Amino acid sequence: MTAGQEEREDDRLHVSPGPYDPATAVEPDRDIPSYTDPVARDFSTALGGPVGAHALVGFQRFFTPLRLILLVAVLFLALGWTTKAGCLQQKSENGELVLDWSGSRPYVSMCYSDTVPLYSAERLNEGLMPYKTQFTDTDATGAPQERYMEYPVLTGMYQYASMRIAKAWTYLHEQWGVPAAIEVVLFFTVSALGLAMFWLLAIWATTRSSGAGRRPWDVMIMAASPLVIVHAFTNFDAIAVAATAVGMLLWARRRPGWAGVVLGLGTAAKLYPVFILVVLLFLCLRAGRLRPWVTASAAAAAAWLAVNLPVAVMWPQGWWEFFHRNSIRAVDMDSIYAVVSSFTGGWVFGGEGPRGGASPLANGITFVLFLFVIAGVAYLALKAPRRPRVAQLAFLIVAGFLLVNKVWSPQYSLWLVPLAVLAIPHTRILLAWMTIDALVWVPRMMYFLGMQNKGLPEQAFTVTVLLRDIAVIGLCALVIRQIYRPEEDLVRSTFPGPYSPPLDDPAGGVLDGAPDSESLPGPLRSRSAQRGRYQTNTASSAARPHTPIQTPH
Template sequence: MIEQQLVNPPAAGDAEADENRGHTSPAVPAPDLRSADRRDKPSRTDSLTAQLSTIVGGPVGDHALIGRTRFWTPLRVMLAFAVVFLALSWAGKAGCIQQTSDGAGGLTLDWNNGRQYVAMCYSDTVPLFGAEHLDEGAFPYKKQWTEIGADGRPDARYMEYPVLSGLYQYVASQLAFAWKQLPLPDALTVVVYFNIAVVGLALAWLVTVWASARLSGRRVWDAALVALSPLVLVHAFTNFDALATAFAATGLLAWARRRPVLAGVLLGLGGAAKLYPLLLLGPILVLCLRTENRQRLTGLRERLRDRGGIGHGLREYLADAQLSPLRSAGLTITAAAGSWLLVNLPIALPFSSGWREFFRLNTERHADPDSIYNVITSFTGWPGFDGTLTPSQPPTVLNLVSLALFAAACAVIAYIGLTAARRPRVAQLMFLVVAAFLLTNKVWSPQYSLWLVPLAVLALPHRRILLAWMTIDALVWFPRMYYYLGVDQKGVPEQWFTGTVILRDLAVIGLCALIVRQIYRPSEDVVRRDGTDDPVGGVLDRAADPLLPWLPSALRPHPTPLASAVAPVPAHR
């Protein structure tokens, strides 16, 4: 009766209505719009999550109101998951900060009998405290020391990390010294240093999770794999790469929110911590080149011809009120270069030798055990592109081959991005570029796999597939540790380790193949269902594609029936 009265209000003078008027609304209530019905519901759309959800009562109901929880929002749940996994990661490394007697009444780290490998707790953070002379309070890049190389010759050494990573280590060491001066629980300085460094790295990974969740759009639960990745358990604190992932993820978030200058600043800062955030600028440029239209470039040519030459014309073009794709890419790249220089110049100018150490070592180092080049050598005995080298000889040919292979891979990825019938999503091309860099590089340190985690979740949010790859990649750590232990100490032969490296590389190649398939068949892209275009796209999201492409015909998009299976998303009005 009440429901009928709400739908059909009674006529004036109705006695029954007058009697009940104090109990009903004077008009039909507005609909409740607080349910986030467009949000992806993994317990109903993903078979793996549906099976796991039976632990907590099964999939979400058909009539459930989504997004009404006041405190336990998806983001807070994922941050809580991340805290648990980060705590477990610290526990996994804690075996390497155990203390024991040094035989003279003092304490030292218990790394006896290869404990760091047997317990699989190794972290670069611990030995770098002494190796980089941070235990002396020395300022990175200024401090020089001499090491005797494998060839018996003395070698001048400096801090070997990019500027922000090196300064992070220095600040953590200074905080450790300050801790020792306070009436607080005491331990070896290196132990205090490790724990302080871990706190900052944990916060950086939480920022990565937060930004990934914001970038996921309606598929917010995809970011749960960033928080719950097996790679976090193993490598969150192996090195300092979480700093770079935080800058990269927040830089992408700024780009997605159409703030190109802030995006460039954050990516430039990430490049000052590790190289890979700068690689993300390439896909942005390629997709913006594709989206730029002929009319705007014709206008630029007219300004260059009629309005005072190159400088004045470019200023007018860049000052255009419309935030065009090409202008946005230019602002981002310029801001990235500026922020990178702003961080590096204060170190490079007064301490040029120390600043160049990172680049020198990366040029002179040989193929690491993790690289595909060493894998081939371990199974075939191949001496490498340069043949047999002494430790002091740089692998010149290997450097050129690695660079050429990466450049060729980037050219192929750019061609895919420019010619695919529908514009690829930003995250898809970014994953392909970073994966190509790791696969062709002569160094793939184990923690580098963290670079791929947020990009993989955004580019290919298939939970079973990603969890399988992350598990394979994380498990490479176990034969790696026992290979480093040595066969003479009951370790494993090199081929046991390099064999798992092959599996990891094949898994990453498989992810790349699936992403390329979805670029050419956007109907299979789960992100683009329900009319979504590109949550990470920023100015590219819902932009017309293509609108009078200015590229040569060989590099223009080629429509195909498969791509037309998903209707193009209309541009914003």
């Protein structure tokens, strides 16, 4: 190659193939966290600063936001595994391997998980079919009682399936010599792997729902949540969390029938997914779109019956155990009632200790207060100046249920994580709440350890519960504020641009962009709806024109 040819080749390599076009550099309406999120902006400084103005955003073939978020989720799930590993230690006793929980290991190591004691407490170690076999246990006073599996059917059958896999692995060990451990460790391992898959499914669905795909990075705080490290494997709640997230995604995709099916299955695992249908009822009533809600509700009822009816018919007493146990369950030490009792020096609901005793008064107060929560959500849905987003009301009703319920098991906080991400995607605020909530686990374990073992006193624990409740109430207040000031809602104000109106509800499905119904009675309509306000300012997120993002230089 001659000198002239080399010079021309060098010029060709350094000349842009064409003028810069922002439409080809940035995917329309994609959120850029390193510019819009303070936490991401500060973190990006360690990696070279915010994304460049000429970067190709949204066109990656492999390292997509979803795959990176799932990768981070796997890392945090692995950390969650390590927090429980201390309770899987084994020791030899009389020539047999047994679980080593000596020296109050679950509390000192803070590795406690319900999964381990439930293996024997629910008689899974005996290979019994849940709901079919009655067994004798003792109540809080030490008196014998006859009982069955106390979990909802789908969760109970998940435990049964995990037990059968663990026993099958033990059989392979005995027959073929494959490596194995004691059965309860195998049971925990199988259960945890399944729960990890459910959590990843919830992250996938939440990412797809987040701003209709325009704000995928919001879900990073769900993947990297401190609550995942502490509670991903504390119990089986990831099943219902995944069902709720997928059900909301299907609703956002305008598939109310399938959304109902998944929410019905979630309700067969835990009660709270049915609250999403309550929220949708109020919003569909305001929009005059009741047919999709009826379709979703009918499908949910059919799915729930398909799971529960066979068990209820074959073993009615065992099936009823879940409802019976909840009605007689004492006030939980993580509830606001135990906090009040702790600081007033008396147990409001009878009994002794932070859990109090089983009391009709506790059930009645919880029920009445939750009715007030539902009424408040209904008021916001119908009377707010602009129709709230589905995720906003879903977060409020689930958070309200937890705050007024007599039981708030620590892993229940996982219920709020995907709803909070969709409702209020403020990373710093959510990270602060999740950290406070996760740290409640430390004084809880130290309180269980007992003062005689250098544990913490009761009020050292209840103070942290109160701080967690205050944090959740603060989140609820922020959601309500943004309902009444939609211009402060990050999801609705995502890149409106000069030629496109603000978003309505990207996860609203048939509600997205729908005007308020004029057939509602006057007392049920908001004043803004009566004046026609927001009717022309609301556009469907799917149909509105796209404007390329002009990233700053």
